[in-house]
Amino acid sequence: MEEYRIIKALSGFYYVQTEDGVVECRARGRFRRQDQSPLVGDFVRITRQGDKGVLEALLPRKNAFIRPAVANIDQLVVLASCAIPVTEPFLIDRVLAIAQLQNVPALVVVNKDDLAPAQPLAEIYRRAGVPVLVTSAETGEGIEALREALAGKLSCLTGNSGVGKSSLLNRACPQLQLPVGEVSEKLGRGRHTTRHIELYSLGSNTFVADTPGFSAFDTERMELVHKEQLQYAFPEFAPYLGHCQFPDCAHRKEPGCAVRKALAEGKIGQTRYSTSRPGAGFILLERNGITAGQAKLIRAAVLLPPLLF
Numbered sequence: 001m002e003e004y005r006i007i008k009a010l011s012g013f014y015y016v017q018t019e020d021g022v023v024e025c026r027a028r029g030r031f032r033r034q035d036q037s038p039l040v041g042d043f044v045r046i047t048r049q050g051d052k053g054v055l056e057a058l059l060p061r062k063n064a065f066i067r068p069a070v071a072n073i074d075q076l077v078v079l080a081s082c083a084i085p086v087t088e089p090f091l092i093d094r095v096l097a098i099a100q101l102q103n104v105p106a107l108v109v110v111n112k113d114d115l116a117p118a119q120p121l122a123e124i125y126r127r128a129g130v131p132v133l134v135t136s137a138e139t140g141e142g143i144e145a146l147r148e149a150l151a152g153k154l155s156c157l158t159g160n161s162g163v164g165k166s167s168l169l170n171r172a173c174p175q176l177q178l179p180v181g182e183v184s185e186k187l188g189r190g191r192h193t194t195r196h197i198e199l200y201s202l203g204s205n206t207f208v209a210d211t212p213g214f215s216a217f218d219t220e221r222m223e224l225v226h227k228e229q230l231q232y233a234f235p236e237f238a239p240y241l242g243h244c245q246f247p248d249c250a251h252r253k254e255p256g257c258a259v260r261k262a263l264a265e266g267k268i269g270q271t272r273y274s275t276s277r278p279g280a281g282f283i284l285l286e287r288n289g290i291t292a293g294q295a296k297l298i299r300a301a302v303l304l305p306p307l308l309f
């Protein structure tokens, strides 16, 4: 049997890169029965049937994400914009938190600097110790730095619809010619131009996945995180953890809280702290017991990596 990587998933078919081109595959029924969903980035075993193929098995993953649905990435690139469609910091924070809990390096890119100054948003993440680039797909600002940041890795771009994920990739690699869409000024959001996840080669050992932007529906959905783990999803909190008066401090209203003290002193950003609070976009799992509603969500989220349970 042959082992290859899935580079695209579309309408129930999986497209696998082989030495002699891309092969369209379908998955065996047992994947569905076992609640296993192959993802772009997965390594799979296939058998051939003429010029088509069949996915026979998924090889072990080093990481996996639900949104965007990708596996085995080296870096998550969170694209944001201060021009329409404006990216709310909590959206960035949620993606960064999930990456951090999976030990996947993240990069924040604030695009459209030609339309609205990107620095204030960029500064929030610089202060949190996250690598940040400021770019413009229009003027080419920051493109060389972006190319360098992508080199030699498999990166996945994510961000709300219309921030310029596809535009930026086109600018970094003009032969890609990815479709880009208009932004609706009236609604203040993108038009979901990119409809599927696909992995592109940008040269030696460099791959990047373009993904559909989050939709309003997506952003209402919550991420599942263990209650005690949430604080570790924010790396700049680390120096203060373990220094609160109460060992089980939730960093909310408890007296002697070192995290809140750092917040008051401006060492932790207000938006970062707000996202880390229970109820701000995460469903917090109790160690020994989950509610029926959570159990349903967990079944729906079969792709969640073991770390999050």
Ligand SMILES: Nc1nc2c(ncn2[C@@H]2O[C@H](COP(=O)(O)OP(=O)(O)OP(=O)(O)O)[C@@H](O)[C@H]2O)c(=O)[nH]1
Binding pocket: 111, 112, 113, 114, 115, 135, 136, 137, 138, 139, 159, 160, 161, 162, 163, 164, 165, 166, 167, 168, 179, 180, 181, 182, 183, 190, 191, 192, 193, 194, 195, 211, 212, 213, 214
């Ligand atoms: N002025 C300016 N316009 C940009 C920039 N980046 C993207 N755009 C425009 O923003 C619109 C949306 O860009 P896309 O690249 O389609 O955005 P996307 O993030 O791929 O959106 P989805 O595929 O819907 O998730 C297009 O009209 C682009 O021309 C930029 O840096 N500056």
Ligand SMILES: [Mg+2]
Binding pocket: 165, 166, 167, 179, 180, 193, 194, 210, 211, 212, 213
């Ligand atoms: Mg796009």
Ligand SMILES: [Zn+2]
Binding pocket: 244, 249, 250, 251, 252, 254, 256, 257, 258, 259, 260
């Ligand atoms: Zn505390």
